[in-house]
Amino acid sequence: MIKPGLYRLTAGILLALMSVAFFLILAGFILGISRMSNLTGTISLGEIITGIRSFDPVSVIASGIGMLFIIPILLLINAMIYFFKTGDKLLSWITLVVLVFLSLSAFLALS
């Protein structure tokens, strides 16, 4: 049986990151309506970093999307620490395996 602490912490992390991600996506959308001339095309990490400084809509949106991708990774890290602390070794190892797979995807996305 999981103690309510994990639920509260997970919900807190989810709300905080989700709010930032949606804010960035909405901000990029609003910026984009006035400035955007092309809906298509993707963007690299380097372009995002330089683009955010100049309030480039695509970069702002892409950083929001990046934040969305980070949410599951942080939630899993949180759960893994919880399971490890409570002595649930098998589940903490399973969580680690899932994290490795997710990190592999994240590494691919960033490369």
Add this chain to the structure above:
Amino acid sequence: MPYGKQVVNLGNIYYFTIKKYELIELAGNFWIVAVIGFVASFFGSLMGIGGGIFIVPSLTLLLNLPIQVAVGCSLTTIVANSCIASYNYIRNELTNIRLSILLCSTVVPGAIAGSLIAAYIPSTALTVVFCAVLLGIAYSMLRRARKKTDETAENDASKQKSSITDRVFKTESYYDKNLRAKVSYKIIKTRTGLISSFFSGLLSSLLGVGGGIINVPVMTLLMRIPIKVAVATSSFMIMITAAAGAMVYYYHGLIFPTVVAALVIGVLAGSFTGSAALQRIQPKNMNIIFAAIVVVITVLMLLRLFNIL
């Protein structure tokens, strides 16, 4: 050069819009995508299967985006949508976090495999698979309309046990606000759940749908998990699965941030409205109507595939 940049142009939407309205500024396309997200999510929420199943055909048929791009954008939107749903479920302590993480050990590799396959197979093959799944959904909806299955089946945990179940799960419970009581349940057939989760992940990232259409029936009917916990747990799993798949699509340059932004805004509005409307609409004949809509979409996609439309 990323795949998306080579293939995609919005030539068809210019054609589409110029033909109908003479001239629409490019900025207007944002609203078209947002409206697509809204309508898809609204109908998806009414059907209880999420909006992905409508977003992909809408983007391919109306905006003429390649199906891989439509799937990538749809997956990213699903991450956003399932984040909100998961937040509500976790706050109410309905999600079984242990179970979702255990099932994620197979669903995530499935999602990565699906997205890698999707990036390399031809659009034609992907469209055919998508159409086949759409027809399967339409068939299951027609069956659901004919006979209502009893989702609160008896929990016969004592009859079947597996080693993983015994080691990870004891008796689980959640607080049911409607019953105002604590409901206990025992999870069974974990191995079956793990195997089906792999295919759920594969299908989800291959086609840009949530995967709830597989997860929830498996959890309720096979693993004997109460429907509320199954929906909440599936939502948490979908968030992780869709993110894993979407990241691979991003690597292949198949996610367009601006399309995603417009979709996310439309989808969030659509899912709120759809959930609210679901409380008021009578479910009678709804499955038949939606099955007909799904069949029409399938036919349109096949016509587009053979260059008839």
